[in-house]
Amino acid sequence: MVNYRPLGKTDLEVSEIGFGTWTLTSSRWGAFSDDQALDLIQKAYAAGINYFDTSPTEAGGRGEALLGKAFGDRRELVVISTKAGRRDGRPDFSAPGIRASVDASLARLGSSYIDVLQLHYPDIAAVTDAGVWQALEALQAEGKIRYAGLALGPGPGWLEEGRTAMRVRDLACIQIYYNLLEEEPGRNYFPVALEIGQGMTIRAPHAGGVLEAEPAGAVVFPSDGDLHPKDPAWIDVALRRAANLRWIHEGKGLSMSQAALKFILSEETVSSVLPNIYRPEHLAEYGAVSDFPNFSQAELAEIAEQFRKGFGVP
Helix, strand or coil, rough: CEEEEECCCCEEECCCCCCHHHHHHHCCCCCHHHHHHHHHHHHHHCCCHHHCCCCCCCCCCHHHHHHHHHHHCCCCCCEECCCCCCCEEEEECCCCHHHHHHHHHHHHHHCCCCCEEECCCCCCHHHCHHHHHHHHHHHHHHEEEECCCCCCCCCCCHHHHHHHHHHHCCEEEEEEEEEECCCCHHHHHHCCCCCCCCEEEEEECCCHHCCCCHHHHHHEECCCCCEEEEEEEHHHHHHHHHHHHHHHHCCCCCCCCHHHHHHHHHCCCCEEEEEECHHHHHHHHHHHHCCCCCHHHHHHHHHHHHHHHHCCCC
């Protein structure tokens, strides 16, 4: 059974395994008809997942429209985060741009509100622009968004943007790219998050498929909603490093893909992790992670030390 965690300082509780709709909308994980996509979303909800992450950039907002169809008559039962700040592949963090994006998202969701609106890949200029935050505060006052957050990216990085916003803004959550094999600079967010009670949501927990149950097939796909395929040379090194990580799951009853999620969920500031879910069997596999104890501090310290050493692979 999936466990639930508070989303930072909000009054929201989210399933510690979340669902990113990018797997259903990008065609990178296969072509999903609306019926197939809705069936997987409904199965996810039945499995205990109540947190869904989407974006208006996904196939013209198809992910939002799917969630609207799935939960239009029971909207209050799920927590939905979507994004604003990008239009036609370019950044647009202007107040009118954010407002227009929100209104379009609400129409596709068939909802009067968005639980968490995340600025989509903001640079430091957007993070420090008072006008951006005034626009978000106005939308909150109007009841169109409940909370605001950041989705940092694409890919790993963006430490300055994240920590600056965490220090000076009242955010619901920060979404970052982080996994066992790509811990930098993501691990540097956690001490700040712990200090201020910030909620973290994590994407790319399986490092582009390298840490999935069947990496030979999964790694041909992008790592996450960024839709950037992994470099073949990186994959070669990563697969060899993953082979040296068997000790974190063997004898514990966990698969590597489950251990990769449990590693992230062992961080107390993590509210939810967003694995790539594109098959019904993923729901049982990933949902079962909640049944296992977190890694101990000693185990996490050993993982950190082995990461520093490249898991024995130069």
